[in-house]
Amino acid sequence: MIAAPEGHRDPAYLADVIAREKVTATSFVPSMLSVFVAEADREQLASLRVVLVAGEAFPPAVAAAFRAKSDARLHNLYGPTEFTVHATAGEVDRETHHTIPIGTPVWNTEAYVLDGHLRPAPIGSAGELYLAGAQVARGYEGRPELTAERFVANPFGAAGTRLYRTGDLVKWRVDGSIEYLGRTDFQVKVRGLRIELGEIEAAMSSYPHVAQSVAVVHDSSLGQRLVGYVVPETDSAVDVEDLTVHVGRAVPSYMVPDAVMVIAEMPVGASGKLDRKALPEPTFAAESSEYVAPRSTMEESIAGLFAEVLGLPRVSVGDSFFALGGDSIVSIQLVSRAKEAGVLFTARDVFEPRPWPRSPRSRSRHPTRRRCTSSRSCRAPVSA
Numbered sequence: 359m360i361a362a363p364e365g366h367r368d369p370a371y372l373a374d375v376i377a378r379e380k381v382t383a384t385s386f387v388p389s390m391l392s393v394f395v396a397e398a399d400r401e402q403l404a405s406l407r408v409v410l411v412a413g414e415a416f417p418p419a420v421a422a423a424f425r426a427k428s429d430a431r432l433h434n435l436y437g438p439t440e441f442t443v444h445a446t447a448g449e450v451d452r453e454t455h456h457t458i459p460i461g462t463p464v465w466n467t468e469a470y471v472l473d474g475h476l477r478p479a480p481i482g483s484a485g486e487l488y489l490a491g492a493q494v495a496r497g498y499e500g501r502p503e504l505t506a507e508r509f510v511a512n513p514f515g516a517a518g519t520r521l522y523r524t525g526d527l528v529k530w531r532v533d534g535s536i537e538y539l540g541r542t543d544f545q546v547k548v549r550g551l552r553i554e555l556g557e558i559e560a561a562m563s564s565y566p567h568v569a570q571s572v573a574v575v576h577d578s579s580l581g582q583r584l585v586g587y588v589v590p591e592t593d594s595a596v597d598v599e600d601l602t603v604h605v606g607r608a609v610p611s612y613m614v615p616d617a618v619m620v621i622a623e624m625p626v627g628a629s630g631k632l633d634r635k636a637l638p639e640p641t642f643a644a645e646s647s648e649y650v651a652p653r654s655t656m657e658e659s660i661a662g663l664f665a666e667v668l669g670l671p672r673v674s675v676g677d678s679f680f681a682l683g684g685d686s687i688v689s690i691q692l693v694s695r696a697k698e699a700g701v702l703f704t705a706r707d708v709f710e711p712r713p714w715p716r717s718p719r720s721r722s723r724h725p726t727r728r729r730c731t732s733s734r735s736c737r738a739p740v741s742a
Contacts, residue, residue: 366390366630369397377402385435387413387630392420392569393623395427396592406430412437412444413631415538415559416458419569419591421450436460436538440495440508440522445469448535456564459535460528467491468514470521471530476513479529484554486542487528488521490514495522527556546575548582553613561608562586562618565601567594570624572632573615576640585640586615589623596620617641650675659699667692679708 359379365371372394376384386394388411406428411421412435421432437444446469448461463469471485472478479485490512497505512519527539540556555573562571570589575582586605590596598618606614617640625636652658652675664673679689689708696703 369394373398373402376405380405382406383408383410385410385412387411387626388416388420389414389570389624389626389632390630391424392417392589395420395423398427400427403428403430408433410435411450413629415540416450417563417568417570418456418458419563419567421458423569423591425452434458434460436536438489438522438524438526440524441467441489441491442493442495445489445491445493446536457537457560459531459533459537462535463491467493469536470514471528471536476510481530481532484527484529484539487524487526487536489524490519490521494520527554548575548584548612553584557609558584558586558605558613558615561605562588562601562615564608565596565604567591567596568601572624572634572637574634574637583616583640584613586618587624587637588618588620590620656701659701660696663692663696663699663701667695 359375359381361372361375365375367390369390375381376398382405384406386409391409391411407430409424409428409430410433416434424430424432432450434448434450435444436446444464445467446461446463448459450458468490470478470488470490471483472488473485476488488510494509497509508523508525509520510523512521515521525542527542528536529539531537538556540554540559546553546555553575555575558573559571562568562573565588567590568588569591572587574585574587576585577583588596588601598620601618602614619638619640621638625633627633627636649672652661657675661673661675664677664679665671668679679692692708693703
């Protein structure tokens, strides 16, 4: 059965075709499967026996949503066009709760997880996925430089054979399957720190009721900012503050998004794959929080210092230093500027929950205190 032109983008139409034609096998990209499952009912999917999923990372929440409406077997497939076309495959375990592996190499295929020196990465360690086998393409038509970059000599095979460098970051699991982590070209540097966007996405996806997630670097007036986008499961809500804390337990603090946006669905292009450029403009704390003016001379001084080092017109009492764009480097600048203004504290004070620093002329009591429950919720001065 061949769907009508553009029919693959209409979940109601697809559900109707599957029911009417008694389709037994079909395939989806995960983002479209998520939309499709929300539209279809169990009766419409009764004929399905096998569903293949490929093209993107497969969130466990989407698999669970599908299983709630169908008993069909789910298979997660992976493979770039340059390998023509699927290189790994695996049936999705019904007990999967965190991540869904991309399976094991299919017949006549070899998969290698290698470091930057083409050495095998240990089990559980991230590395780039390289593929070998009869399906490897010869190269790119009329693009010798790109061909040389992506199709490299195979140090593990016979003379003259090549590996295709996928650009995908993966790791071997102890059960022999491969887990997809993200793209190596999604490895970015923000404030001088190397960040794997795939790790952030995995952390967000492991939060309850998150069906899909994506992390991006957004260029704002405050410089590069990490932004997370999540799509909740049907009829579910996502607590952004709790999600942020959850992500902070899984990744270093510098990898926690500066803003998390909850959206109804991920934008997709004509191919059905995620269109990152179409993601909505993020809203940061500095733009969305209600302004509360300083209530004392000390609060006015410290809020002014926050605004100065962060490049903001003003800072509200209770605003988060880190949510506004602060980091370890900026905190050092804050300490220096504060000392010049007669307010004494250390960079460590910015990160740890303790009384807000005091003026050397007023050491008998703490005029203001800072309330802070984690390294990412440090606030501007709040009166004691």
